[in-house]
Amino acid sequence: MMISKSAYTELELISSLKSNKKEAFEYLYDHYASALYGIIMKIVKDEEKAADVMQDSFLKIWKNIESYNVEKGTLFTWILNVARNTAIDRLRLDLKKENSVSWDTILESEMGNNVIFNPIPATIDIRAIVSRLLPEKSILIDLVYFQGYTHEEVSEKLSLPLGTVKSRIRKALNELRDIFGVNNYSLRVA
Missing domain, CATH: 1.10.1740.10 (RNA polymerase sigma factor, region 2, helix turn helix motif)
Structure with a gap:
């Protein structure tokens, strides 16, 4: 046993x-x-x-x-x-x-030229948006938020001071807030 x-x-x-x-x-x-x-x-x-x-x-x-x-x-x-x-x-x-809609329930007359497209947040390609940031910021966001590295691990991996890593991430998150039009602080530095 x-x-x-x-x-x-x-x-x-x-x-x-x-x-x-x-x-x-x-x-x-x-x-x-x-x-x-x-x-x-x-x-x-x-x-x-x-x-x-x-x-x-x-x-x-x-x-x-x-x-x-x-x-x-x-x-x-x-x-x-x-x-x-x-x-x-x-x-x-x-x-x-x-948010799924049965197209059978929408009449053709309801789908006029004035229909506004509002994408569902879950369908937004976040990586594509992050890639629009400067490379020095997008690589940090990728490593921390998509690959799961800690700030310390990123600092070591990229041979950057920890303070630089944290401030660049903060700046990148602020830019992403502006892109998304987010006024609250739902995007936080980890």
């Missing part, structure tokens, strides 16, 4: 996860589920949906653990991004369902 290991170093945990060891996945769940659930709840704001997203997240982690790369960030950052992205995908799916 194998006894479950009570503590792992990060490298041991990664190795055990990649070896598909049940104890490692149990350890991962026991030690990280509450933090992931908190992030998921902040995004989906519904306990039932959060439970579904949590299950989907751990399934994705289990199926995709081989794609985790130690050089790109910590294991926690990676699983946090998996959970966050799964929650955002669920939110987008729910939004899409809420």
